[in-house]
Amino acid sequence: MNQNPRAPIVDSSLAVLAKGYAWLPDRRRRTAGPLVRARLMGQHAVALHGPEAVRFFYDERHVERGTALPGPVLSTLFGHGAVHTLDGQAHRVRKGMFLSLLTGPEAVAGVVERVAAAWDEAVESWPGRPSVVLFDEASRVLTRGVCQWAGIPLDDSDSVARDLVAMVDGFATPGPRHWRARGARARCEASLGRLVEDVREGTVTAPAGSVLEEIVRHRDADGEFLDPHTAAVELLNVVRPTVAVCWFVAYAGHALRARPDVRERLRQDDPAYAVAFAHELRRFYPFAPFLGGRAVKDLEWRGEPIPSGALILLDLYGQNHDPDLWDEPYAFHPDRFLNRPPHRDELVPQGGGDRTAGHRCPGEDITIALLGALGPRLARLEYDVPEQDLRIPLNRMPSRVRSGFVIESVRVPA
Ligand code: MYR
Numbered sequence: 001m002n003q004n005p006r007a008p009i010v011d012s013s014l015a016v017l018a019k020g021y022a023w024l025p026d027r028r029r030r031t032a033g034p035l036v037r038a039r040l041m042g043q044h045a046v047a048l049h050g051p052e053a054v055r056f057f058y059d060e061r062h063v064e065r066g067t068a069l070p071g072p073v074l075s076t077l078f079g080h081g082a083v084h085t086l087d088g089q090a091h092r093v094r095k096g097m098f099l100s101l102l103t104g105p106e107a108v109a110g111v112v113e114r115v116a117a118a119w120d121e122a123v124e125s126w127p128g129r130p131s132v133v134l135f136d137e138a139s140r141v142l143t144r145g146v147c148q149w150a151g152i153p154l155d156d157s158d159s160v161a162r163d164l165v166a167m168v169d170g171f172a173t174p175g176p177r178h179w180r181a182r183g184a185r186a187r188c189e190a191s192l193g194r195l196v197e198d199v200r201e202g203t204v205t206a207p208a209g210s211v212l213e214e215i216v217r218h219r220d221a222d223g224e225f226l227d228p229h230t231a232a233v234e235l236l237n238v239v240r241p242t243v244a245v246c247w248f249v250a251y252a253g254h255a256l257r258a259r260p261d262v263r264e265r266l267r268q269d270d271p272a273y274a275v276a277f278a279h280e281l282r283r284f285y286p287f288a289p290f291l292g293g294r295a296v297k298d299l300e301w302r303g304e305p306i307p308s309g310a311l312i313l314l315d316l317y318g319q320n321h322d323p324d325l326w327d328e329p330y331a332f333h334p335d336r337f338l339n340r341p342p343h344r345d346e347l348v349p350q351g352g353g354d355r356t357a358g359h360r361c362p363g364e365d366i367t368i369a370l371l372g373a374l375g376p377r378l379a380r381l382e383y384d385v386p387e388q389d390l391r392i393p394l395n396r397m398p399s400r401v402r403s404g405f406v407i408e409s410v411r412v413p414a
Contacts, residue, residue: 005307013041024049028047044309047290054319054352055353057293057353069292072178090221099362112369134249134406140161142370163187170182245371253401253405265334266379288398290316295307316351319348
């Protein structure tokens with residue numbers, strides 16, 4: 001074993017931006033050992049994948065998050081002071097708040113009911129329109145549904161939807177999308193920060209038991225309320241990832257176009273098939289490329305040393321397409337999940353590990369239930385798919401269907 005591993009001299013940060021989701025899987029195919037070693041943003045980085053690596057990565061004796069997330073990712077996607085940046089007891093207490101808000105049958109049903117109602121209402125207007133961009137429509141429907149559920153009043157839901165999408169869309173690019181994302185975050189944090197202050201001053205009433213009320217009243221590990229900025233950041237960490245489900249709704253359009261057999265099965269109203277479809281959408285299509293943490297001490301992974309302070313990346317996209325884990329990983333087969341729900345650390349589109357103890361996304365059940373509700377609704381609609389750019393570029397992070405998935409001549413069956 002080499003006790004003094006060095007990072008390669010050449011920095012790969014530009015290669016990551018240029019190759020996107022393919023960068024780590026490509027590097028892995030060209031690497032003989034159990035991990036990929038690279039230099040990223042000037043730092044020694046190692047990348048792991050696979051269910052055992054998931055358990056290693058989510059063990060807080062190995063990896064911390066506080067210092068690992070780059071500033072540009074915080075200034076766009078997650079927000080400074082977000083739960084994603086906490087470790088230890090501070091993380092457990094803040095994460096407990098998210099778990100109580102987002103998990104359990106009541107929370108899941110509450111979001112799905114509002115979003116499904118917003119979808120059904122929106123769909124009524126589609127037959128009268130020349131075309132509908134599924135990605136954009138889904139982002140508006142999801143924004144209306146989740147904000148209503150969370151108790152967040154909306155003056156202009158369409159512009160809030162645009163801002164929420166922009167925050168996700170711009171986290172991994174140095175270009176104009178990134179600056180749009182920063183602007184969107186600044187606007188949303190300012191307006192939600194004012195809302196939190198108004199609730200505390202009693203000029204606005206938060207609906208009893210709502211996400212808004214719970215976050216305003218939450219006490220952190222130090223026994224203090226969240227300051228208005230942090231409360232706004234965490235409100236956004238409830239609504240933004242829910243709105244990001246629009247990525248998967250557009251992917252659902254893409255999948256149904258390619259697979260009329262899947263559309264037919266979804267029309268049969270089998271909830272188990274709808275859930276299997278949701279899992280396969282999350283496995284097959286690109287969403288989160290990889291996650292990052294930092295080694296808290298000198299570590300070893302399968303005989304390879306990882307020095308204290310190194311960045312540790314978990315290759316989510318690579319793992320979700322690993323031929324050692326999935327038969328025909330580049331084929332879209334919802335049936336693979338029909339009689340075999342995914343193991344905890346095997347399917348990792350929204351992170352892995354135990355969601356109560358670690359950083360796994362607490363909104364995963366909501367994502368699955370939303371896709372399980374919207375997938376069959378989309379499958380039941382009749383529409384034409386005009387010529388358009390249906391490419392999903394892997395060198396764009398986050399990727400998306402380029403056209404947003406345009407449909408025309410929508411017919412709503414009686
Ligand atoms: C959301 O939270 O709005 C959903 C979108 C999640 C994308 C997650 C991407 C994580 C990127 C972390 C990069 C770390 C690099 C060291």
